[in-house]
Structure formats: structure tokens, C-alpha cells
Amino acid sequence: MTVSRREFIQWSAAAASLAATGCNLSTVPAKATPKRILILGGTGFLGPATIEVAQARGHQVTMFNRGKTRPDLFPGVEKLHGDRDPKKGEGLKALETGTWDAVIDNSGYYPRMVGASAALLAPRAKQYLYISSISAYKEPNPENGTEDAALATLADPAVEVMGAEFQNYGGLKALCEQATQKAMPGRATIIRPGYIVGPDDPTGRFTYWPVRFDKGGELAVPGAPNDPVEIIDVRDLDAWLVHLVEQGTMGVFNACGPETRLAWGSLVEAFQKAGNANAKPLWIPADVVAQQKDLEFPIWAPYAGETRGFHTWSNTRAVKAGLKFRPALATVQDTLAWFKTQEKVEKGRNKLAGPSAEQEAMLIAAWRKSPAFKG
Numbered sequence: 426m427t428v429s430r431r432e433f434i435q436w437s438a439a440a441a442s443l444a445a446t447g448c449n450l451s452t453v454p455a456k457a458t459p460k461r462i463l464i465l466g467g468t469g470f471l472g473p474a475t476i477e478v479a480q481a482r483g484h485q486v487t488m489f490n491r492g493k494t495r496p497d498l499f500p501g502v503e504k505l506h507g508d509r510d511p512k513k514g515e516g517l518k519a520l521e522t523g524t525w526d527a528v529i530d531n532s533g534y535y536p537r538m539v540g541a542s543a544a545l546l547a548p549r550a551k552q553y554l555y556i557s558s559i560s561a562y563k564e565p566n567p568e569n570g571t572e573d574a575a576l577a578t579l580a581d582p583a584v585e586v587m588g589a590e591f592q593n594y595g596g597l598k599a600l601c602e603q604a605t606q607k608a609m610p611g612r613a614t615i616i617r618p619g620y621i622v623g624p625d626d627p628t629g630r631f632t633y634w635p636v637r638f639d640k641g642g643e644l645a646v647p648g649a650p651n652d653p654v655e656i657i658d659v660r661d662l663d664a665w666l667v668h669l670v671e672q673g674t675m676g677v678f679n680a681c682g683p684e685t686r687l688a689w690g691s692l693v694e695a696f697q698k699a700g701n702a703n704a705k706p707l708w709i710p711a712d713v714v715a716q717q718k719d720l721e722f723p724i725w726a727p728y729a730g731e732t733r734g735f736h737t738w739s740n741t742r743a744v745k746a747g748l749k750f751r752p753a754l755a756t757v758q759d760t761l762a763w764f765k766t767q768e769k770v771e772k773g774r775n776k777l778a779g780p781s782a783e784q785e786a787m788l789i790a791a792w793r794k795s796p797a798f799k800g
């Protein structure tokens with residue numbers, strides 16, 4: 426597994442806490458028939474943005490979580506407390522009553538727990554949306570893979586640890602999907618996002634780039650301009666999740682954007698446009714980057730070898746089901762604007778992934794010394 430692939434999985438699994446969402450409602454169309462939506466989670470990254478869209482659309486939202494993370498968020502939203510693990514404390518007791526048009530399961534990482542909530546809610550919920558991941562696919566990923574690609578497997582399907590390098594995350598996600606489908610046959614919607622990015626992202630992965638470009642000066646950019654890159658703005662994903670609820674759409678969907686293949690070079694141009702005018706990106710080939718020990722560039726992955734297919738998942742099915750994407754530049758600008766506010770507002774949400782200044786300088790020096798460097 427490459428560094429970039431590994432850090433995708435680690436951060437996706439970690440699902441840390443965050444600040445209020447600031448959802449751009451310009452993408453949210455006219456009101457729909459009100460639905461009762463239960464969100465398992467609701468206080469991390471995806472959940473708050475979904476709640477914003479659902480409320481703006483006139484739906485009635487309830488969230489279920491442990492009440493540990495940002496308990497003051499959404500004072501007007503019904504809150505049920507418990508644990509995804511039925512063996513812990515009150516477990517799923519709070520979910521023993523109530524009826525729902527849709528359950529959105531954002532916080533399920535282990536099939537025993539996802540299966541327990543899906544089975545408990547099956548008689549009282551019309552639809553169960555399980556948020557999986559492209560990590561659920563077997564590695565190495567095929568190029569232009571569809572939802573029919575092979576899924577990851579685990580030697581021990583009952584394992585309940587992610588592993589030191591989160592190596593069980595993908596296999597567990599695949600098993601959680603299967604647990605959902607078993608409990609809700611024909612009424613499950615499985616969503617497999619790639620990198621979820623945008624304002625409020627607690628991982629600092631995508632955010633590293635607009636912030637680094639905004640700092641200005643010479644900066645290292647790995648790979649080549651034509652390398653593909655897939656991202657999805659959290660606000661686009663959440664608007665679509667609510668749309669799937671409104672339409673009662675079932676099935677399995679990759680959720681990677683944008684609609685047509687995005688070149689890493691085009692995204693770099695967006696970083697330049699949004700950032701400091703004196704930022705000077707220095708392109709450094711993937712093989713030179715790979716030689717630097719412990720150097721991790723977030724988001725980008727080499728368009729070669731084991732990661733060739735990583736940023737090329739097909740989104741045709743999702744687009745047909747109504748997934749829409751805002752321009753990458755808007756995501757870049759809004760992420761940078763949010764990060765600047767966040768620095769002052771909520772400490773702990775403003776961490777960044779990516780290399781340190783020293784690591785970046787060392788890489789640039791190594792590249793300048795390389796015989797392939799043309800100056």
C-alpha cells in the first residue's frame with residue numbers, strides 16, 4: 426500500500442470532530458415532501474453538512490450518537506444517545522422506538538454493529554443508506570472501475586480492530602455493506618465516496634493544498650499535470666444523499682467527482698488562482714518523491730503501479746442518480762476561506778496533513794540535484 430492510499434484510509438476511518446458546516450445552499454433545489462431522517466452520527470464532518478441540507482429541504486432530522494462530540498451542535502435537532510456497539514452502555518436502546526423514512530449510517534465501521542442497527546431499524550425504516558468508501562474495493566484498484574469491481578476481503582471477518590495501518594478498514598467497510606444489505610434486502614443504498622473535501626474537513630488533507638499555495642513562495646507539487654485526481658465536496662455529497670432519500674433510490678454507488686476526469690494540473694491551477702499570487706509550484710516526478718523517506722503528500726497518488734486506478738473510479742451511475750458537482754475552484758476557495766476563519770474560531774480543527782517545511786525543502790533540494798532536473 427502506498428503512503429497516499431494509506432493516509433486516505435487512516436483519515437477516513439478516524440472521522441474526527443469538527444466545527445459548524447456553513448453549507449452552500451445554492452445547490453439545494455426547491456423543497457420536497459418532508460421525510461423523517463435518522464442520522465447515525467451527525468457531529469463529525471459528513472453528518473453536520475447533511476443535517477444542514479436536510480433541514481433546508483424541510484425534512485425532520487434526528488441524530489444518534491454518544492453525545493461526546495460537540496454536544497451543542499444543532500440545538501433544534503432531536504438527539505438520541507447511545508452507542509453503535511450494543512454491548513456498550515445503553516447500546517441501541519434509544520433506537521427501539523420511532524419510524525423513519527431513511528436512516529443515514531455515517532458512523533458504522535464494524536459489521537456486527539452495522540448489522541445490529543440495520544436489523545433493529547429494518548421493521549421501522551423504509552431505506553438504509555450506508556456510507557462506505559472506495560476503500561471497500563480490493564487492491565490494486567482497476568482503472569475506471571465500476572461498482573461491480575471486486576471487494577476487499579479479510580482473513581478474519583470478525584476482527585474488530587482496524588490494525589496499526591488501518592489495513593482492515595476496507596475489508597470491514599465491505600462487510601458492513603453486506604450486513605446492511607442482509608438486514609434491508611432491496612432497501613439499502615450503499616455509497617462509496619473517495620476523498621470527501623471542503624469546508625470543515627477535519628483531516629487537513631485537501632486543505633493542505635490551498636493553505637500551502639496561500640503561503641506562497643516556491644513549493645513542491647508531486648507527480649505530473651495529467652495525473653487524474655478524484656475528490657467530492659462534502660456539500661455536493663450531502664445534497665445528493667438527501668436527494669437519494671427524497672427519491673427513495675436504492676443501489677450501490679461510487680461517489681467520486683467531478684463529472685469528467687479532473688487533471689491534477691487543473692486542480693493545481695485552482696490552488697494558484699485561490700492562493701498567493703507569488704506561489705511558484707515546482708513539479709517533482711513521482712519517482713523522486715518516492716525516494717524521500719517519510720514524505721507524505723495528501724490527496725495525490727502516483728498514476729502508476731499499484732495506485733494507477735485509485736483516482737479513476739467511474740461515477741456514471743451516481744451522476745445518473747442525480748449527483749452534481751460544483752467547480753473545483755469553488756471548493757478550493759471555500760476551503761481556504763473556512764480554514765482562515767477556523768484558525769481563530771475553533772482550535773484543533775485547523776491541523777494540516779502534508780510535509781513539513783523542512784521535508785519540502787529537502788525534497789526540492791534532492792530534485793535540483795537529480796540528473797533529470799532541467800532547471
Ligand SMILES: NC(=O)c1ccc[n+]([C@@H]2O[C@H](COP(=O)([O-])OP(=O)(O)OC[C@H]3O[C@@H](n4cnc5c(N)ncnc54)[C@H](OP(=O)(O)O)[C@@H]3O)[C@@H](O)[C@H]2O)c1
Pocket residue numbers: 436437438440441442464465466467468469470471472473489490491492493494495507508509510530531532533556557558559617618619620621622
Ligand atoms: N473523510 C473522507 O474522505 C471519507 C472518505 C470515504 C468514506 N468516508 C466515510 O464517511 C463517514 C464519515 O462520517 P463522519 O464521521 O463525517 O460522520 P458524522 O455523521 O458526522 O458522524 C460522526 C459522529 O458519529 C459519532 N459516533 C462515532 N462512534 C460512535 C459510536 N460508537 N456510537 C455512537 N455514535 C458514534 C460521533 O459522535 P459522538 O462522539 O458524540 O458519539 C461522531 O462525531 C465514515 O463512515 C467514513 O468511513 C469518509
